[in-house]
Amino acid sequence: MDSECCKITTCLVALLVGFMFHGLCYSEKAPYYTFLKEATSAPEISFYDYIIIGGGTSGCPLAATLSENATVLVLERGGSPYSNPRMTDMTNFATSLSDISPTSMSQQFISEDGVYNARARVLGGGSVLNAGFYTRASAHYVRRVGWWQPLVDQSYQWVEKKVAFEPPMLEWQSAVRDGLLEAGVLPYNGFTYDHLYGTKVGGTIFDREGHRHTAADLLEYAHPERTTVLLHASVQRILFTTKERQRPRGYCVVFDDEYGGRHRACLNNNHPKNEIILSAGALGSPQVLMLSGIGPAHHLRAHGIKVVVDQPMVGQGMSDNPMNLLFIPSPVPVEASLIQVVGITRADSYIETASGLSFAYSWAQTLADNYALFSNQTGQPSMVTPEAMANAFETVQSFVNGTLRAGVIIEKIMGPISTGHLQLRSTNPNDNPSVTFNYFQEPEDLRRCVEGMKTIINVINSRAFSKFRYSEMSVQALINLMVNIPTNLRPRHVNSATSLEQFCIDTVTTIWHYHGGCQTNRVVDQDYKVLGVDALRVVDGSTFYYSPGTNPQATVMMLGRYMGVRILHEREKLSYEKN
Structure with missing residues (x-):
């Protein structure tokens, strides 16, 4: 029994990170962009109407939209998702995810809460690494944020033409769907992109052939002659004019190529609406602002950074939706499936599932090899010995040739309400900042987790799911x-009667939906313009107070299109008034 328990345990360790990033595939007919270049090809100085820092989930649709009527430069610190043919092989996804080299697509970090996490470092951002679930924000969320619903709907549709699909529904996902209905997560809303209480089948960015479609694919909309995307461009800082009695104005971005060559990209002087736009994500955008002199003055001075604007709210309001799950060994084979079904409960917790993933081997090997390294980087004590992880690797190896007969059912809470903060570790933009999320600091978040776990228990005990559990x-x-x-x-609190409250606290992991750090009405205004300076905006998830829907990627892509349309409208309106 101990041996079997060990096998289940070590498989879950590998599965936990793996399932959310399962299925890294790209179409054999991947787009070819003439405007995609290495940063080494950039001149010492160049000029554009718009400079976008970050070619991620929001940056790509934003760039494509702005290129309709302006010249656009995208500075992406990572590489292309189309460049490596191995990426089209689903079985190699874990190798890319667990790669800790400086040029990997994902950059691992551990929050000060002691939770493993990762940030994207690739054109297309998190949409290249995630589990592919596609769902819109609720109408209530749209009203609360202050977006215009007709343009929101049009922007979602613009995104969906390129990247969203209806998933196939096989046995495991169907059993969880029916178990949710049995558990009272009603009504059944069928297949829909909409965020509705009850149980539904959501969209996916994987097509029927299993090929992944990402935010990078939205660059197919871009005007090729007005668009430039530079890869492996590491932004060092934004430069501001600081004339006396005038507000600081962004005018140039300093960036390095992968060999350390220094370049500048500057705004054209031909239009007063030209600007720099940060779309570097919830970690990257506040980090770049601080490195550029916009942030808490005392913190910037401690790092030797000249203060442009004392803005104490930069880096505040950081949140990460906590994920908790149960691993369920199955007496029968299960299909490999990603997130397709979701139960949106009245208790404001979301129930999702994945099954039959067989990619434990590569991830377990990397973790066994590098566990001590990751622990030492955080300065936190290790809770697992290298010997234990080596044993995990050996056990998982026995499963490498087959699909795991198991799955997970997870819950994510709405919001969350609990918030933390982000600070610089150094002035090197390639270093991860220090981030604290304060999981379950607010009692309401913990209550939602407990209610979500109760729903999962009811699903597991349901008649519909009985085929997939050992009685x-x-x-x-x-x-x-x-x-x-x-x-x-x-720390763990292990006993035979662990409460659900303690379970949520002890076993919390990330679902990679962190946000905040440049929130509206704190760091940016309602038009996403950075307060206290001119010609600078932030358009990405760092502006959010709460994560939209059960998965934010659809809304982050929508926001890029939405704000691109609005920015062009401002530009055209000014030109019309002048004429």
Whole structure:
């Protein structure tokens, strides 16, 4: 029994990170962009109407839209998602995810809360690495943020023409869907992109052939002669004019290519609406602002950074939706599936599932080899010995040739309400900043997690799901199993009657939906213009107070299109008034 438990435990360790990034595939007919270039090809100085820092989930649709009527430069610190043919092989996704080299597509970090995490470092951003779930924000969210609903709808549709599909529904996903209905997560809303209470089948960015479509594909809309995308362009800082009695105005971006060559990209002087736009994500955008002199003055001075604007709210309001899950061994084979079904409960927790993933081997090997390195980088004590991880690797190796007969059911809470903060570790833009999320600091977040776990328990105990669980294995046994899994670096409270509250706290992981740091009405205004300076905006998830829907990627892509349309409208309006 101990041996079997060990096998289940070590498989879950590998599965946990793997399932959210499962299925890294790209179409064999991947777009060819003439405007995609290495930063080494950039001149010492160049000029554009718009300079976008970050070619991620929001930056790509923003650039494509602005290129309709202006010259656009995108500075992306990562590489192209189309450049490596191995990326089209689904079985190689874990290698890319767990790669810790300076040029990998993902950059691992561990929050000060002791939770493993990752940030994208590739054109297309998180849409290149995630589980592919596509769902819109609720109408309530749109009203609360202050967006104009008709343009929101048009922008979602613009995105969906390129990247969104209806997923196939096989046995595991169907069983969880029916189990949610049995558990009272009603009504059944069928297949829809809309965010509605009840149970639904959501969209996916994987097509029927299993090929992934990302935000980078939205650059197919871009005007090729007015668009330039530079890869491996590491932005060092934004430069501002600081004339006396005038507001600072962004005018240039300093960036390095992959060999350390220094370049400048500057705004053309031919139009007063030309500007720099930060779309570097919830970690990158506040980090670049601070490196450029916009942030808490005392913190900037401590790092030797000249203060342009004392803005204490930069880096504040950081949130990460906590994820908790149960691992369920199955007595029968299960298909490999990603997030397709979601239960949106009245308790404001979201229930999702994935199954049959067989990519544990590569990830387990990397973790075994590099666990000590990751732990030492955080300065936090290791909760798992290297020997234990080596044993995990050996056990997982036995599963490499087949699909795991198991799955997970997860819950994510709405919001969350709990917030933390972000600070610089150094003045090197390639270093991860220090970030604290304060999971479950607010009691309401913990209550939502408990209610979500109760719903998962009801699904597991449902008749619809009975085919996929061992009848002799109680739910409490599954809970105890999870408590013993080293899913994070947090302390464990192991006993035979672990409360759901303690379970949520001890076993929390990320669902990679972190946001905040440049929030509206704190760091940017309602038009996403940075307060206290001119010619600078932030358009990405760092502006959010709450994560939209069950997965934010659709809304972040929509926001890029939405704000691109609005910015062009401002530009055209000014030109019309002048004429």
